[in-house]
Structures are given as C-alpha cells and as structure tokens.
Amino acid sequence: MTPRRSSAQDDIALELVDLDRYPIVDLDSGAGAQFLAECQQSMERQGWCNLDGFLRSDALIRLNGEANDLLPTADVLHVKRNIYQGAIDPSLPQDDPRRKEFTHIAVQLADDQIPAETGIKRLYHSDILTDFVRRVQKKAQLYRCADEFQALNVVALRPGSWHAWHYDTTECTVTLLLQAAEKGGEFTFLPNSRNDQNEDRAAVDRLLSGDMSQAQTFSRGAGTFTLFRGGYSLHGVTKVEGAHPRISAILTYDEVPDRVIDDDINVRIYGKRVEKILAGRRADASA
Ligand SMILES: O=C(O)CCC(=O)C(=O)O
Numbered sequence: 001m002t003p004r005r006s007s008a009q010d011d012i013a014l015e016l017v018d019l020d021r022y023p024i025v026d027l028d029s030g031a032g033a034q035f036l037a038e039c040q041q042s043m044e045r046q047g048w049c050n051l052d053g054f055l056r057s058d059a060l061i062r063l064n065g066e067a068n069d070l071l072p073t074a075d076v077l078h079v080k081r082n083i084y085q086g087a088i089d090p091s092l093p094q095d096d097p098r099r100k101e102f103t104h105i106a107v108q109l110a111d112d113q114i115p116a117e118t119g120i121k122r123l124y125h126s127d128i129l130t131d132f133v134r135r136v137q138k139k140a141q142l143y144r145c146a147d148e149f150q151a152l153n154v155v156a157l158r159p160g161s162w163h164a165w166h167y168d169t170t171e172c173t174v175t176l177l178l179q180a181a182e183k184g185g186e187f188t189f190l191p192n193s194r195n196d197q198n199e200d201r202a203a204v205d206r207l208l209s210g211d212m213s214q215a216q217t218f219s220r221g222a223g224t225f226t227l228f229r230g231g232y233s234l235h236g237v238t239k240v241e242g243a244h245p246r247i248s249a250i251l252t253y254d255e256v257p258d259r260v261i262d263d264d265i266n267v268r269i270y271g272k273r274v275e276k277i278l279a280g281r282r283a284d285a286s287a
C-alpha cells in the first residue's frame with residue numbers, strides 16, 4: 001500500500017510560494033529561521049513586513065487569471081463607513097474628522113463567492129502559510145477568520161477608485177497584490193496608530209484631512225505579500241490610475257478561533273446580497 005502523503009506535502013503553499021526566496025516551510029533552522037527573524041524584526045521596527053515576489057511567477061499568472069475570471073460575478077460595492085467600521089466614539093465632537101464617513105467603490109468577491117478549488121482559497125487555507133503569518137506576528141495562536149463573508153476577499157479597485165481609510169475588523173491582515181495599478185493604487189497606512197487603550201489622534205486626524213506626510217507607503221509589484229496589523233493601523237489605498245483595475249486578495253486572521261463578524265457590519269460592507277442571505281436564514285429559522 002502506498003503511504004498517504006502528509007498534509008504538509010499536500011500543502012498548496014509548496015507550489016505557489018517562491019520557497020527559494022521565502023523559505024516558509026522550515027522556520028526553525030538555517031535560512032528559514034534567519035528569514036523569520038528578519039520578518040519579525042521588520043514587524044517590530046516598522047509595523048509591517050513586505051515580501052516582494054512572494055508568489056512564483058507562474059502562480060501569480062494563475063491566481064490573477066482566476067481572479068479576473070471570477071470578478072465579473074462580483075458585486076460592485078459602494079462601501080460607506082467611518083474608519084472604525086462600526087460605532088463612532090460618542091465622546092468625539094460632531095465635526096471631528098473621525099466621525100466622518102468615507103465611501104469607496106470596489107468590485108469585491110466575498111469569501112463565499114470564491115470557490116474552494118481556486119488557488120487563492122487553497123493558499124489561504126494552507127496551514128504552512130497560516131503558521132508563517134502567526135510566527136511573524138508573534139502570536140501563540142492565530143486562526144484564519146471564520147466569517148463566511150470576510151475571511152478571504154478579492155478586491156478590484158477600478159481606475160478612479162480608492163479604498164477609503166479604515167481599521168480592519170480583525171487584527172492581523174495580509175494583503176496579496178495580484179494585479180498592480182499602472183499608477184497610483186498605493187497601499188498607505190499609519191503603522192500601529194492605535195492600541196487597545198489609545199489612538200494617535202494627531203496622526204489619524206492628519207491623514208483624514210488629506211495630509212499623507214506621516215503615512216507609510218511603498219510601491220508593491222504584483223505578487224507582493226504584505227503583513228501588518230490592520231485592526232490597529234489606519235489604512236487604505238490611494239486612487240487607482242491608468243487603464244486597468246488594481247486587484248488584491250485580503251487574507252484575515254484572528255487570535256480568537258471561530259471569529260465571525262457582526263451581521264450589521266457585514267451588511268454595511270457587502271450590501272443587498274448579504275442582507276438577503278441573512279434575512280432568508282432568519283426567516284428559515286423562525287419557520
Ligand atoms: O487592497 C489592499 O491592499 C488593502 C485593502 C484593505 O484594506 C481591506 O480590504 O481591508
């Protein structure tokens with residue numbers, strides 16, 4: 001009888017990730033341990049870790065092709081929200097910029113619209129990848145977000161669109177650029193602009209008023225994998241310019257297992273489609 005291959009050997013990360021450059025398979029010895037230490041230092045020093053060319057070039061073509069094939073089935077979302085994505089701090093004055101709502105328009109596939117067999121879904125479900133993200137973020141436990149809509153998203157920003165400033169509803173986010181904008185479309189953020197107690201309000205207000213001088217931005221080519229603490233770092237994407245959309249995959253993680261997001265937040269983000277799904281479910285439950 002042929003022995004069953006171990007799940008590590010079946011892990012899609014082994015096929016898609018440029019393991020020569022980014023040895024995420026063995027982080028406990030040699031080149032892998034050194035690489036992990038560098039990522040952790042980058043996270044600690046700067047609040048982010050940027051891995052250019054993380055996907056092998058053939059994998060990038062495949063994942064971007066799949067995203068482009070699926071995107072015509074996606075909804076065009078008009079996402080209107082304040083930066084906290086939920087309740088605004090009522091102690092803030094009415095005209096405080098942090099009470100402001102911003103709108104961005106995105107063609108967006110929610111997790112439930114991305115088939116299990118796609119490369120991006122399989123990559124997100126890779127335990128090797130999740131463990132790598134956990135160790136870079138220095139968490140004792142890290143789980144893929146369990147929310148049926150938010151866990152993994154593919155977001156296309158068309159020319160003229162931006163991604164409005166916000167904090168993510170989960171702490172650790174990875175953004176994987178699948179198709180770069182010709183111009184603009186820069187991922188921009190304030191690393192660790194808040195913690196559980198405080199927020200750097202001066203820096204936040206500056207960004208919200210359009211002053212980008214304190215914000216971190218860096219150009220990222222397609223295939224770049226960026227780790228940061230999205231729940232604690234105010235961020236967004238500048239206006240996309242040129243002829244084609246910018247497409248990124250958003251992979252979310254949480255220290256708490258089985259993390260799901262409140263229905264009202266999901267309805268605010270994903271709109272009518274999700275509202276219908278949730279209402280249908282409530283109707284079934286009360287039938
Ligand atoms: O597209 C990106 O790089 C970031 C998008 C983002 O912040 C989000 O979807 O929460």
Ligand SMILES: [Fe+2]
Pocket residue numbers: 166167168173230235
């Ligand atoms: Fe985000």
